Amino acid sequence: MKKSVSIIGGGPAALILAALLDREKFKVTVYEKNKTLGRKFLVAGKGGFNLTHSEPIAELIARYTPPHFLKKALLDFDNDDFRKWIGTIGISTYIGSSKRVYPESGIKPITVLNAILDVLNKQGVTIQFQHTWTGWTSNDAVVFNSDTAIKSDYTIFAMGGGSWKVTGSDGTWFELFERENIPVIPFQSSNCAYRVDWSEDFIFEHEGSPLKNIAISCLNKKQKGEAVITRFGLEGNAIYALSPQIRKELQSQQKAIVFLDMKPTLSSDDLLQKIKKSTFKKTSETLQKEIKLSPAQIGLLKKYLSKETYLNPELLAQNIKKLSIEITESALLNDAISTTGGIQLNAVDENFQLKNKKYNYCIGEMLDWDAPTGGYLLQACFSMGMHLARHLNSLP
Template identity: 65%
Template structure:
């Protein structure tokens, strides 16, 4: 689809299951769901449409900066003052907020939305983590999520297929499977099909320093159907059968040649099993700052159900600085807006 992906249009019951852990965000997402978000955007002058992947975008011609500026205008009209080029550097002895090392601000309520540990260029550099740690707050080191994963490709394979897409595939790791697309890069693999498996891959990498994903190169066909196509083909050459009868792309055929033995490749029964579940070893992930999002940050145990810090009264934390995870596709932004709405309602009741 391309464009600025704001949310996703799937039913909210499925939507909630995309999050890890899902229970933590359930109330926020139910109270201000994807339909509510789209209506609010429309009300402030940002009409949206649903793309072919069921992702939600601003209407054609509306740029991301225009969406941001519209939201900022709405806030300004409601009396919100936005001060730019400010760096929060901690709390003083009276628990007042300190900016730029010397300016103390006293507040009735403080809401932190400082982001995760990636995209330093935006100011979201994760330096707040150490400040929170010195206050005795429960924090977890950042880890990359929704990122490329490292694979030690055979030189012959990567020199030929770097930059090529793997379309209409499914990837599985542990107990999770995801259909979608991947891109073969010099580093390894990236794309929506593998981003969605970030929690499972991260867990395996943490335990074993490596993880195994299985690629289903023909997710719409069963092993039996593939074998039948093999048998019916008039071609004798295995590569020709894969190309014509099974309609496999050069990249998929290249993967099979690189990751199966000669005996397996020449045996149709063994080869169709590999087509449905080709094991690929992952040896790491892309650097933190190259990740689309991060996990880690402030432990969910550190906040109550209203996102208030248990150790600091009237201080709240929302967004990606909390330790939750979601795939790309509009889920990250939706959760941040939903948390914001829930907290706004809570603070309004307290006034």
């Protein structure tokens, strides 16, 4: 007789788990609070649909915070394995110039989602929509819509973190877990914009300006990439990747200092020589035409440097390489791409089973891990789903 599996949530971790469970051993039902599956998956796809990252597995694992928690799952199902698997369901991929992995041209997010849902259909997976999980009964049956109790052999929670409430990933499950004495940590924004107290005249002139081919550092981490000046502050992949370091500084100091390197390919000495040898009389002309800084970058230097520092070649070169910018807070949870917090990692075993609720598992962004954008978030969710599928398939 087949054992029953209830999967609560309809995101990437849940879907690949449902797709890979042994249909000969399990009767699988996915319970989704919305009217459709994969809403956050589709929304994320609108901003550049990178499915994973192609870098070597050791480097990829190091992108996660903490790296050890996901190491086994990522080794069991790495970025190459994911590309091969998704290729078997009709989604061909390519590696872009950024080393991110994308579906081939013309393949939209909905196409990828439908390919996965087609696997679920062939596997005989049942999908129940508009089923909102509202807790457990005394014998650990799961309750939906406050009045429907389902008792399964295995229950897997994959309900997301606390960001993008419009997609259903609203973190409302947090208090229900807390009531059961499952260790949890409050959600915090990650991969989000960070507040910088720009002046109104600076915003008027530079709001929306990109900062390209830069590097930003905080504490012991440096990230190359791009950022955008916004009314709120700074956002973009170069600062998203520093979320763990910025959060740490905000928690301990109530502010965070990041350092902007406007010319990562040049040393301070190189810059100094260019400035000194320039034939342009005005410093701003030298910066624009000799150093190739954008108007926004020059605007930043003028905002943060005194006139004396700005006109001093040595100090100017140093600040082009390491301009100090103060961050005062992160964006709200609902404006973040992802969140940390949720279920503490020590609350689950190596197969993501809750230690104080046997046969109940948690995967995906519900757990307190972090990763930058660029395919890492999706890769982790897919790897966790695959890891748990293999574990359950191996049970007698």
